[in-house]
Amino acid sequence: MKGTHIGELEELILLTVATLYDDAYGIAIMREIETRTARKITISTVHAALKRLEDKGFVTSRYDGATKARGGRRKHLFQVSKAGQKALAKSREIRNGLWETIPKIAFKDG
Amino acid sequence: MDNRPGIFKWIEKFCASELVEGIMGDLDELYAEDKANLGPKRAKFRLYLRALTFLRPIFYKGFKPIQNPNMMIWIHYFRASWRSIKRYRQNSMINLIGLTLAITCALLMSLLVVDEYSFDKMHRKKENIFRLYKKNVNPVKGSSFFTAETSGLMGPEIVKNFPEATHFVRINPWFDDIVLSYEDRHFQTAEMIFADSSIFDVFDFKLLQGNPKTALKRPSSIVLTQTFAQKLFGEEDPINKTIKGINDLSFTVTGVVEDAPRTSHIQFEALVSWTTTTPGIGPLNYVWMNNWLSQSHYTYLLLSPGSDARQLAQKANSLIAINLAERKDNYFFHLQSLSDIHLKSDEILYTRKMKIGSHQFVLLLAFSGLLILIIASVNYINISLAKATKNIKEVGLRKVIGSSRRQVILRFLSETFMLTLMAVILSLILVYLLLPEFNVLIDKDIPFSSAFKPSIVTCLLGFLALISVVIDLYPAWVISAYSPAMILKGANRSIRVGSLRKILLGIQYTVSITLIICTLLIIRQIDYLKSQTLTIDGEKVMVINLNNEVGEHGTLLGNRLRAHSNITSASLCQAAVGGGTFSVMVIPSGQPQAVSTRIFRVDTHFAKTYGITILEGQYFRPDVRSDSNSVIVNEAFVKYMGWETALDKTIQFQEGGTKYPIMATVEDFHVSSPAKNLVSPGVMYLHEGNQNNLSIRLGQGNVEETLDFIQENWDALAERTPLSYSFVDEWYDRTLKAELRMVDTSVIFTIISILLCGLGLYGLSALMLEQKIKEISIRKVLGASVGALVAMTNRQFVLIILISFVIASAAAFWFNSSWIVRFPYQIDFDLSSYLLAGISSLLLSIGTVSLLAYRASVRNPAITLKDE
Numbered sequence: 001m002k003g004t005h006i007g008e009l010e011e012l013i014l015l016t017v018a019t020l021y022d023d024a025y026g027i028a029i030m031r032e033i034e035t036r037t038a039r040k041i042t043i044s045t046v047h048a049a050l051k052r053l054e055d056k057g058f059v060t061s062r063y064d065g066a067t068k069a070r071g072g073r074r075k076h077l078f079q080v081s082k083a084g085q086k087a088l089a090k091s092r093e094i095r096n097g098l099w100e101t102i103p104k105i106a107f108k109d110g
Numbered sequence: 111m112d113n114r115p116g117i118f119k120w121i122e123k124f125c126a127s128e129l130v131e132g133i134m135g136d137l138d139e140l141y142a143e144d145k146a147n148l149g150p151k152r153a154k155f156r157l158y159l160r161a162l163t164f165l166r167p168i169f170y171k172g173f174k175p176i177q178n179p180n181m182m183i184w185i186h187y188f189r190a191s192w193r194s195i196k197r198y199r200q201n202s203m204i205n206l207i208g209l210t211l212a213i214t215c216a217l218l219m220s221l222l223v224v225d226e227y228s229f230d231k232m233h234r235k236k237e238n239i240f241r242l243y244k245k246n247v248n249p250v251k252g253s254s255f256f257t258a259e260t261s262g263l264m265g266p267e268i269v270k271n272f273p274e275a276t277h278f279v280r281i282n283p284w285f286d287d288i289v290l291s292y293e294d295r296h297f298q299t300a301e302m303i304f305a306d307s308s309i310f311d312v313f314d315f316k317l318l319q320g321n322p323k324t325a326l327k328r329p330s331s332i333v334l335t336q337t338f339a340q341k342l343f344g345e346e347d348p349i350n351k352t353i354k355g356i357n358d359l360s361f362t363v364t365g366v367v368e369d370a371p372r373t374s375h376i377q378f379e380a381l382v383s384w385t386t387t388t389p390g391i392g393p394l395n396y397v398w399m400n401n402w403l404s405q406s407h408y409t410y411l412l413l414s415p416g417s418d419a420r421q422l423a424q425k426a427n428s429l430i431a432i433n434l435a436e437r438k439d440n441y442f443f444h445l446q447s448l449s450d451i452h453l454k455s456d457e458i459l460y461t462r463k464m465k466i467g468s469h470q471f472v473l474l475l476a477f478s479g480l481l482i483l484i485i486a487s488v489n490y491i492n493i494s495l496a497k498a499t500k501n502i503k504e505v506g507l508r509k510v511i512g513s514s515r516r517q518v519i520l521r522f523l524s525e526t527f528m529l530t531l532m533a534v535i536l537s538l539i540l541v542y543l544l545l546p547e548f549n550v551l552i553d554k555d556i557p558f559s560s561a562f563k564p565s566i567v568t569c570l571l572g573f574l575a576l577i578s579v580v581i582d583l584y585p586a587w588v589i590s591a592y593s594p595a596m597i598l599k600g601a602n603r604s605i606r607v608g609s610l611r612k613i614l615l616g617i618q619y620t621v622s623i624t625l626i627i628c629t630l631l632i633i634r635q636i637d638y639l640k641s642q643t644l645t646i647d648g649e650k651v652m653v654i655n656l657n658n659e660v661g662e663h664g665t666l667l668g669n670r671l672r673a674h675s676n677i678t679s680a681s682l683c684q685a686a687v688g689g690g691t692f693s694v695m696v697i698p699s700g701q702p703q704a705v706s707t708r709i710f711r712v713d714t715h716f717a718k719t720y721g722i723t724i725l726e727g728q729y730f731r732p733d734v735r736s737d738s739n740s741v742i743v744n745e746a747f748v749k750y751m752g753w754e755t756a757l758d759k760t761i762q763f764q765e766g767g768t769k770y771p772i773m774a775t776v777e778d779f780h781v782s783s784p785a786k787n788l789v790s791p792g793v794m795y796l797h798e799g800n801q802n803n804l805s806i807r808l809g810q811g812n813v814e815e816t817l818d819f820i821q822e823n824w825d826a827l828a829e830r831t832p833l834s835y836s837f838v839d840e841w842y843d844r845t846l847k848a849e850l851r852m853v854d855t856s857v858i859f860t861i862i863s864i865l866l867c868g869l870g871l872y873g874l875s876a877l878m879l880e881q882k883i884k885e886i887s888i889r890k891v892l893g894a895s896v897g898a899l900v901a902m903t904n905r906q907f908v909l910i911i912l913i914s915f916v917i918a919s920a921a922a923f924w925f926n927s928s929w930i931v932r933f934p935y936q937i938d939f940d941l942s943s944y945l946l947a948g949i950s951s952l953l954l955s956i957g958t959v960s961l962l963a964y965r966a967s968v969r970n971p972a973i974t975l976k977d978e
Contacts, residue, residue, distance in 0.1 A: 047136070
């Protein structure tokens, strides 16, 4: 297996997949990120990140839910795996740990 | 989706299959949305952009996984080879440079050879087309030469008398440049030829317009090549237009022919019907083109299949016995097959304006190319052998894991194959870049597209396979022989290859030193030939040809030009260096035997214009009447006669004719190539007719400005003929063209071979020193000086070079003595060339090795010895 490091964008997408729960496919993820972060992101970037996450074992995927707008094609739906959950939890832990150790005085102006 | 763009297909092909449906679904969904919001046009555009962004490596479905174990092992070999190439970067570079140079040379040579052999192959009847040529024997002197020139009646008579010859074509490429004019457009051509109408039956020159059966039948018909017709007529239809040509006659354009193929020995821009010259029929009335005596045309015959060319040539001799009986002991006919004409005409003289190659030169180049290939291969073998010590551990490990010997050999061969492949690719690039220069060098016009001819591609693949197997088989064989136990014990860390390496190095040096010596000798010989021409200070003399409309105003032009301050002298007469002289028999006073003598019809300015030294007597004076009844001879004439002085002698031009007193002797000067002829006996006299050449001596002033002045004066007199002139020194260089070409090519080959040898020696000694570093360090610890260590390293190389030098000297001496006899003027045995070659290669080698040895010797023994 390739490295299990998780990048910033990957983490964002992983979280989005979790948020969307049963409707996490390319466009939905793109929209969600666009509305939440107000940053433009191309569909191929989303797909690439999803591919990377799947290669690392952080998400699992299945095909379901064909619509007419998609030319009768099913959606490629993603779900966070156990390993993905762990990775997210770990990343959150690190952040929380860091937040907690920030001396109060450091942010007193902000 | 209704009309799906092609990009979807790309995505389907490119992306991993498990992703395709999701990707395309998303794209479609976004497209549908865009279409609703932005309209179909912009939607489609955005779809395209979006789809393109999917063509990135992460989505790539990947190469098909390899299942075949044989393939897998090959991939492994190449991977291992690539690592090895990267690891030994310096050696790999040396090998790559060497192989690239060698393959580039070999490829250029193959291009040349293939091109030379492809001449005249486009004619469908080529098997049955022959050119008539003859051996011209001088029974008195016992000398003979071959010439392709025949009389204008030979062809017709052969076809009339001997049924096996079905067609004849006579061709007479015109001697001078001709201006062809249509209305107010004038273009000059150097390639106007007279030809029989049958030229289109016998050869496959394709007529684009006009009827091949009749185009050249009638007198005053002219057929132009496509390119020339376009120049002269532009968009107009040339057919049946009247143009002005030779001798200001009018010609009717009866056809347009495809340009003469690059690989045809017959070249033309305009074809004029032969009947134009036939007395009583055509306007030109050239008896000499249609009688038995004059020999200046080329005759081609088409034989019926299966007829005996040799026999026909015999029969042709009988025609001479009947029609030109006085020459029956002089002329002996032969037939040369069309495919031999371009390359096998080294011995045949007077092939005017035809594309004739030199078989000898082609062979020489091919041979040199081969030598370069050998030197580079030897480099490779040597470096591979020296590197073997480094590779030996890999061999041991492979064998332990279970490689067979064959597999080990394949592993090393694949490395060589990889390097050779890179070299081939680099060579193709180099050839592309160098081809224009190469064409100039060998005086040809090979296009780069020739490199993709099947024959050349086969050659390339041949090099690739041959080189990679031949040069690495032995090293791979040697290295794969060791038993793994021995290797891994570390008992025997260096490979013994006996004296092979030394022999190979010796071969390399022998070839290289031979090339150096030969090149030096060639340069000196050709320089010597060139110095023969400098008896005339040719630098500033130019000759203007007046064989055209300006001819009648020659005197006027001469006088006008003499007025210019930078024109020191101008001579208007028939004779010039580069033309206007001819040979006749002259009878010196009191001698029974006539002497074949070159005649110079000159004026009173000739000697001054050409800077000819008067050895005795006086040159023709303008105001002394008696001078016009006297002659001047050259040194060669005096020597030939064995006279002490010529001043008290006379000559006659025919028996019982006027005796002309000789008033001076001038030094010898060449009017033909000094590479081919000695200066022949010559006679000068004053003559006012045929003043076809204006020779002009320029002063030290501004040449450009003087040329402008000449141009101006020319334009005032010439209506449709452009000024054409040549400088005498350039003319001499042209007569030595083949020889100068040889100098250039051998210099280049020698430089390449020196470069390769140097590279090889550098690589080899670097590797050897690395293996010896411990020995050197121990010696140093024990007290050896750096100087002694450098000397020790050099010793074995010096010995090899000395032995090579001896062999090379012998080879060069043999070459030189067999080559130099072809020249009428020869340099003496030249020891300095031999010594220069020997000493320079010795110094170069010692320099290279010493540099490396010095670097090795100054290394700290504590570091080099620490791991033992």
